[in-house]
Amino acid sequence: MPAPKILVMAGSLRAGSSNARLAALAAKEFALAEADVTRISFADYPLPLFDADLMADTGLPRQAIALKDMVGVHHGVFIASPEYSASIPPLIKNAIDWMSRPRDRGEPNYAVFKGRVFALGSASPGSAGGLRGLMALRQSLELGCGAMVLPEQITIGRAQGAFDENDNLKDETQAATLKALARRLVEVAGIMARASA
Ligand code: FNR
Numbered sequence: 001m002p003a004p005k006i007l008v009m010a011g012s013l014r015a016g017s018s019n020a021r022l023a024a025l026a027a028k029e030f031a032l033a034e035a036d037v038t039r040i041s042f043a044d045y046p047l048p049l050f051d052a053d054l055m056a057d058t059g060l061p062r063q064a065i066a067l068k069d070m071v072g073v074h075h076g077v078f079i080a081s082p083e084y085s086a087s088i089p090p091l092i093k094n095a096i097d098w099m100s101r102p103r104d105r106g107e108p109n110y111a112v113f114k115g116r117v118f119a120l121g122s123a124s125p126g127s128a129g130g131l132r133g134l135m136a137l138r139q140s141l142e143l144g145c146g147a148m149v150l151p152e153q154i155t156i157g158r159a160q161g162a163f164d165e166n167d168n169l170k171d172e173t174q175a176a177t178l179k180a181l182a183r184r185l186v187e188v189a190g191i192m193a194r195a196s197a
Pocket residue numbers: 011012013014016017018019020082083084085086087123124125126129130
């Protein structure tokens with residue numbers, strides 16, 4: 001049976017992003033758990049702010065279709081997301097909204113969010129580690145899009161000092177949490193892979 005395919009993305013384009021570091025570290029853990037890992041940047045999928053009139057006038061942006069197709073060929077998706085104003089950063093919300101629109105051969109809206117499993121992580125300078133942002137992201141994915149999101153998640157508070165010079169987590173408990181989360185996502189993605197084979 002081929003390895004489950006895991007897609008990893010960070011919801012920040014900022015140079016030195018803590019969430020990009022978390023995404024990179026998570027990608028290593030997925031590989032150690034013997035998944036086939038792809039890490040993407042939203043910088044490669046530039047999207048206008050969602051506008052239904054724009055969509056009606058010019059159609060779907062090709063990047064929205066490309067992003068949906070990229071998600072669609074994976075069995076598991078890990079999103080490392082910052083918290084903005086106690087909620088989802090617009091980069092991720094906009095991507096979710098655009099991805100919900102392309103429909104192949106009459107498939108229903110939100111089809112790409114089904115048949116795969118999502119896991120969430122966040123890094124933030126605050127002590128709560130972006131927990132409120134993940135609650136909002138979870139709401140959008142689960143209630144809005146019908147996605148299966150693992151109950152396990154990771155939040156890294158005081159993120160500026162959380163990583164060592166090799167970009168590993170300094171705190172052993174956090175490192176163990178990430179490893180366990182990665183193993184769980186690969187395990188459930190493996191079930192999805194077998195179901196779709
Ligand atoms: C923030 N930040 C932030 N942090 C937090 O813990 N709770 C919050 O509500 C917010 N709100 C917020 C709003 C806006 C507009 C910005 C730009 C930032 C701080 C944020 O977590 C911090 O900039 C992180 O470093 C962003 O993640 P990356 O870029 O390091 O991945």
